[in-house]
Amino acid sequence: MKVADVFRSREITAPLVEEIRATLTRPVRIMEVCGTHTMAIFRHGIRSLLPEGITLLSGPGCPVCVTPAGHIDAFIAAARLPQVTIATFGDLIRVPGSTGSLAAARAAGARVEIVYSPMDTLLLAQKEPKRTVLFPAIGFETTAPTIAATILQAERMGLTNFLIIAACKTMPGALEALLADPQLQVDGLLCPGHVSAIIGADAYRPLTDTYGLACTVAGFEPADILAGLLSLVKQCTAQTPEVANCYTRAVTATGNSKARALLDAVFVPADSEWRGLGTIPASGLVLREKYQQFDGLRQLGIAVQPTEEPKGCRCGAILKGCLLPPDCPLYGTACTPLQPVGPCMVSNEGTCAAYYRYSGTAEDRRSATTTAATVPKPLESTITNP
Amino acid sequence: MKADAIVSLDHGSGGLASQKLISNLFLKYLTSPQLRDLEDCAMLGEFAGRIALSTDSYVVDPLFFPGGDIGELAVHGTINDLAMRGARPIALSLALIIEEGFSLQDLERIIASVGRCSESAGVAVVTGDTKVVPRGKADGIFLNTTGIGIASHRYDISGKNALPGDAVILSGTLADHGITIMSRQAGIDITGDIHSDTQPLHRLVACLLEEDAGAVHVLRDPTRGGLATTLCEIAHASEVSIIIDEERLPIRPAVNTACEMIGLDPLYLANEGKCIIICEQECADALVQLLRRLPEGRDAALIGRVEENNSGRVSLTTRIGGSRLLEPLTGQPLPRIC
Numbered sequence: 241m242k243v244a245d246v247f248r249s250r251e252i253t254a255p256l257v258e259e260i261r262a263t264l265t266r267p268v269r270i271m272e273v274c275g276t277h278t279m280a281i282f283r284h285g286i287r288s289l290l291p292e293g294i295t296l297l298s299g300p301g302c303p304v305c306v307t308p309a310g311h312i313d314a315f316i317a318a319a320r321l322p323q324v325t326i327a328t329f330g331d332l333i334r335v336p337g338s339t340g341s342l343a344a345a346r347a348a349g350a351r352v353e354i355v356y357s358p359m360d361t362l363l364l365a366q367k368e369p370k371r372t373v374l375f376p377a378i379g380f381e382t383t384a385p386t387i388a389a390t391i392l393q394a395e396r397m398g399l400t401n402f403l404i405i406a407a408c409k410t411m412p413g414a415l416e417a418l419l420a421d422p423q424l425q426v427d428g429l430l431c432p433g434h435v436s437a438i439i440g441a442d443a444y445r446p447l448t449d450t451y452g453l454a455c456t457v458a459g460f461e462p463a464d465i466l467a468g469l470l471s472l473v474k475q476c477t478a479q480t481p482e483v484a485n486c487y488t489r490a491v492t493a494t495g496n497s498k499a500r501a502l503l504d505a506v507f508v509p510a511d512s513e514w515r516g517l518g519t520i521p522a523s524g525l526v527l528r529e530k531y532q533q534f535d536g537l538r539q540l541g542i543a544v545q546p547t548e549e550p551k552g553c554r555c556g557a558i559l560k561g562c563l564l565p566p567d568c569p570l571y572g573t574a575c576t577p578l579q580p581v582g583p584c585m586v587s588n589e590g591t592c593a594a595y596y597r598y599s600g601t602a603e604d605r606r607s608a609t610t611t612a613a614t615v616p617k618p619l620e621s622t623i624t625n626p
Numbered sequence: 627m628k629a630d631a632i633v634s635l636d637h638g639s640g641g642l643a644s645q646k647l648i649s650n651l652f653l654k655y656l657t658s659p660q661l662r663d664l665e666d667c668a669m670l671g672e673f674a675g676r677i678a679l680s681t682d683s684y685v686v687d688p689l690f691f692p693g694g695d696i697g698e699l700a701v702h703g704t705i706n707d708l709a710m711r712g713a714r715p716i717a718l719s720l721a722l723i724i725e726e727g728f729s730l731q732d733l734e735r736i737i738a739s740v741g742r743c744s745e746s747a748g749v750a751v752v753t754g755d756t757k758v759v760p761r762g763k764a765d766g767i768f769l770n771t772t773g774i775g776i777a778s779h780r781y782d783i784s785g786k787n788a789l790p791g792d793a794v795i796l797s798g799t800l801a802d803h804g805i806t807i808m809s810r811q812a813g814i815d816i817t818g819d820i821h822s823d824t825q826p827l828h829r830l831v832a833c834l835l836e837e838d839a840g841a842v843h844v845l846r847d848p849t850r851g852g853l854a855t856t857l858c859e860i861a862h863a864s865e866v867s868i869i870i871d872e873e874r875l876p877i878r879p880a881v882n883t884a885c886e887m888i889g890l891d892p893l894y895l896a897n898e899g900k901c902i903i904i905c906e907q908e909c910a911d912a913l914v915q916l917l918r919r920l921p922e923g924r925d926a927a928l929i930g931r932v933e934e935n936n937s938g939r940v941s942l943t944t945r946i947g948g949s950r951l952l953e954p955l956t957g958q959p960l961p962r963i964c
Contacts, residue, residue: 253946283891285948356888462946575955598950 247461248284248372256466257289260473267293269425270469271561273415275302276460278591282463282598294469297561298594300414300517301432303379304331304587305559308515309547311407312337315376317542318405319339319350324540325373327361330354331587336580338547358383358390360406365394365402374536377404382434384408384525385499388506391527391534403536408525409512411435412443417520419451422560428472430465438503440495441485451559477509480626495497506531515583516549516556555582558591565592572596631726638758647756651734654914655741656720658750668793669772670717677706678713678775680704685768686808689732693821696769699898702826705747705851709828710845710901712783712835713775718744720771721755725764726933736767747826749773755907780839787843788864790934793910795903797824797830797917798925799876800853804895805884818880820868825899830922834903837916844904849895854893854940856902862938872945893942894955906933929950 246252272278278298281287287296305608312335319326319342326342333342333352346352346504351371355361358375367375377387387408394402411432418424431444436457443617444455454475458468467486475481485491503525512524527535536542552570557563565571565584577593584592636643653662660668684700701718708715720740724733746750751771777783802823809820827847834842844864848856853875859866877892885892899922905913910928917923940952 248945250946283944283948284946285942285944286946286951288949289947462944596954597953 244461246333247459247463247504249463252463253289253295253466256463256470258613260466260470261291261293263470263473264293265477266292267295268473269295269297269429270428270472271297271426272430273300273301273411274430274435275305275587275590277301277430277432277433277458277465278594280460280462280465282594284465286462286465288556290469294473296598297426297434297530297564298558298591299429299561300418300514301380301411302550302584302587303409303434304329304335305385305555305583305590306409306442306517307332307335307407308513309337309549310513310544311376311378312341312424313339313547314405314544315342315374315543316345317339318355318536318540319345319352321540323371325351325353325368327355327364327369328376329356329372332378334580335583335586336550337457340583358387359393362390362394362397362399364403365398365399368398369401370539371392372403373541374403374405376407378407378409379498380409380432380435381438382432382505384410384520385438385496385502386512388502391506391531392401392502394534395531400533402479403534403539404527406506406524406526408509410523410525411510411513412439412446413523414517414520414536415444415447416450417523418517418560419447419453421560424560426453426561427476428456428481429467430472431455431457433459433464433490434494436485436487438496438499440493442493443495446482448481448483454481454484455541456484457491458485460494510591514559514561550581553582553593555584558582558584565567565595568592573575605616627909631730633724633726633730633733633758635726635758636856637689637926638724638756644687644756651730652754652756654747654752654786655737657741659750660717660750660752661754667705668717669760670752673716673776673845675776676713678708678777679705679751680712680775681772682707682772683768684915685765687765687940688938689766691806691822691903693806693808694898695736695739696767696841697736698743698760698824700769700771700941701740701743701747701749702824702898704771704801705749705826706847706899706901708773708775709826709831710783710871711775711777712839712842712845714751714783714832715773715775715828717752717811718749719755720751720769722757723764723768723772724756724758725766726758726761727913728767736769738854743826747828749826749828753804754847754913755828758859766894778839779802780911781835783842784861785844785846788860788866788904789843790932791834791907792843792872792904792932793907793928794806794857794868794930794932795826795905795910795914795917796853796876796927797901797923798874798899798927799878799881799904800897800900801881801892801895803898805853805881805890808890808895809884811908816908818883820880820884821896823897823899827899827901827922828836828866829955830901830917830920831922833916837913838905838909841853841909842903844944845901847896847901849896851955852892852894852896853902854891855954857940858938858954860902861940864932865936866932866939867928867935867937868940869933869943870940871943873943874927876925893952907931
């Protein structure tokens, strides 16, 4: 049995589910901050196993979803320039800005390539020296160090046809801004495993100290998530909020100092606009003056314009955990994964897309939020599958 | 590249260069008498039964990939579409649209594949067409195959025929073709047991029908959109619901790992040599045993059942005992960011 299989085996997960049920004595509201958690919770059917008293809210942890339309418009404006190739993460290409998407720009003739790592863009730039290759740099502390390393590598290679549009964001400050909102009612945070590997579990201490919030860092396998939820339920029930780390195989108290040093070498914190949340002080990363030759906005003369959210779109309230996707008037009607209106419907990790993909009809989607679904009986057969 | 090593517009003109291409390359690998006659159409003789007709175009990128190439796909894909209605494939057409400048060596490799696969499947290419378009007007080469098959009047196999209580069988491992192509497109060099599953299924289907034709209600090959999308189509067409069991899904470990690495769900990736069999529950175990004795079905598994609920929904019981609904694929499968 592989290590990952252990974290997915019913022998490990069933006792955790039982303990959550036994420990829960009052309703608790838990926000899973990270989009990958949202996806994993749906993918493994974890909601259907939880007792009714647990409400899971999805937070602002999908990088595609929190990138404002103005930035998407800037990516599209760059794509429409002659001699510019956009090299982007796949989930970004269908995200609607105020005037279309990168996918639409590609259909109209722009060069838009999907890459799996920012480093791949350097190969593209080397292969086509007459074109400028631009990487829309979105992501949190998890992705940003790789982008920083790419900038340093481009500098070492002396590349003059590689640019980024810096739109990375950082997590703890944004969470703090979110929690300061009196509308938000949350008892605990399931903290993002990947981001925490970089920033360290201690980064959440101010949230516990200031807001009395239970914080648990968890990994992404079913057993990780259930152990994280159990830790949060225990803290909420005993009213002893703390920062707990249930992902010790990847996350330490202080995080990855090398990755943070890379970030610091290339980027500097700046105020940043989050889609649906507004501008949050020092929650974004922009290029240091030293690396301005890689700044796509400056080099191509593109300005990020303030934009209005699409009419009726409630992504902002959903990202804050104030509204569940099925309660948005556009959800499942005007806004579907095929024709997304808001960013939460586009990315695999967007809350609305995850609800839509994994929770069935509108009625089911509504009930999938808190209630336990009926679990079908196992198949009866004498055949052992390979 | 030398001028005589590439396809030129002359090769598609119908003139001397076309004739030379046909006689020196196509007829070298495609050897049916009908094709060799170079008539305007092929005569196939008389057959008893219902005529089945299917067509498919192939635009895969890359053209050559671990486990196969575009030529193999073009032969197997159309044979399989015929087989999925219980038809016995009897002949194929082959049409090519080639971009000017395409390598003749690659063309020969593709036609050799078509020849080898159609011969080994026992389904000849009996008619064909070649067009060459100017550089930039196509992407290398596109293939189209159309197939004719004969289906017996005795049985009716259709996506509309799933009945409550039926068993759902999958003839082998999931997502092999999809992950092979997507990892190549992504430029990710994954080592390990990752290769396309392209193979013809008409012999497997013939064995199933010979064993118990009346018990088999639905046959479908889960190609684009993968298992999840195909099951949704069946559930919708048959007005039933389907439940499958994650624990029973046969997926190679290397494929699973690659899917997790790139961020793709194997339930939504294409297969090119697998079929879903929906049959009477009582016969399911025997049919799985039969499939496992066949080279095309050695990893066959019983994966789920059909329920009496006309919602058209498909749900998955996850490994940890949870439940989730499977929706049809929307858009294209996109890799996740982190």
